[in-house]
Amino acid sequence: MSTRDYFFNIIQDTSGNISSDDSNYSSAEDKFVQYNPTSGSQGYTSPVINLSVSKIVQNLLNEFQNLAESDQKTLFLNIFLTLGKILTKYYSQSFEISHLPPLHVVIADDGSILIEWIFTDFRVAFSIETNLSESSWYLVTNKKLEEIAKSGYISNDNLEGLIDEIVHFVIENT
């Protein structure tokens, strides 16, 4: 099962669009945990992966289900899937991710979707604009981390490398 298929299963299960044998699970997070990948022939090696990743991306999953169909939603989904994939990759390489806080998601007053990852010494953010071509990522740090201020435009085509760098930065600095 590919990472994309894996996350799609979770999304479809929790949105109720597809019938599921695990309808007695109490929450989406339970599904991440109890969707035991060791039962499959490929992919993930421990339910702990699911718990760690799901805690980080849970708010994205919740917000995803509230979004109307749009190009914004498509880019949001791709960011969500890519974050899950990259986090899982780092976990599988024995990087510690269980201490990372959940991503925060909000629809801002200007209609953009703001995804923030907030730490004591830095912040990472993605802003998915109503004009999709203006969508951007941000990294700002404090003096302890040399006051970095970086940003750039994002699209569906440049996500994986970008998010890999961001997650690597996050893991290295927490």
Added chain:
Amino acid sequence: MYPERLIRGIPNKTYLDEETVSAHLFYFNKMAESKKEDNQSMREDGFYEESINWYDNEKSLQILLQQTKLVKENSEIQFKAGAAILNRRELDHIRNRHILINKYTYERKAIEGNVYHGNLLCHSDISTKMMKMVAQAIALLCVEEIVPPSSL
């Protein structure tokens, strides 16, 4: 003229994350909106504004937290999630970066019933992307304290 700290009201809980604030508390929403259609919300000097109170004394915080707005003919507390206290020196540090000089500033501008009122000001030359990065920087570097709505 300007005290060490300033106050930004927090309209609701969507602006909060754990013990800090989401950066969209510092967005210039009229700026983003006006670039879609017209520029009616831009001032004659080319700046967009977002309200703050200067923290001259405790009365300033009290006035902000008690501020009301009309919603469907009913008067409601405007900042239901409290207020963020910001450090002005950190804000100066951000706005003194080369690209922001003379483009991101603040002012004191008393209004009826609120002598502490002022504005954060962002020039229309600044892109939405840059404005939002500044918002992230302010949220990270300037926020000293979150005051809950029930504290006064």
